Amino acid sequence: xxxxxxxxxxxxxxxxxxxxxxxxEDLMNIIRNxxxxxxxxxxxxxxxxxxxxxxxxxxKRGTVDDFLMEKYHEFHSS
Numbered sequence: 159x160x161x162x163x164x165x166x167x168x169x170x171x172x173x174x175x176x177x178x179x180x181x182x183e184d185l186m187n188i189i190r191n192x193x194x195x196x197x198x199x200x201x202x203x204x205x206x207x208x209x210x211x212x213x214x215x216x217x218k219r220g221t222v223d224d225f226l227m228e229k230y231h232e233f234h235s236s
Contacts, residue, residue, distance in 0.1 A: 165173070174182060211217045220228075 174185060177185065208217070212219070
């Protein structure tokens with residue numbers, strides 16, 4: 159049961175400020191946990207994409223020094 163409201167950021171703050179302190183704390187914890195979960199999901203998606211790219215040969219494995227040396231050789235061979 160998702161309801162879309164047209165509320166400005168300032169109005170949302172004012173609504174939250176009307177809540178008792180314990181509910182504001184609960185709300186902050188809920189929002190913080192949801193943000194953490196969203197970041198985890200985004201990271202997991204990036205990892206899945208990187209694995210696919212690695213397995214298909216689109217990316218290579220190596221150190222930063224390997225990468226810089228490769229770019230150095232590409233630059234000087236052109």
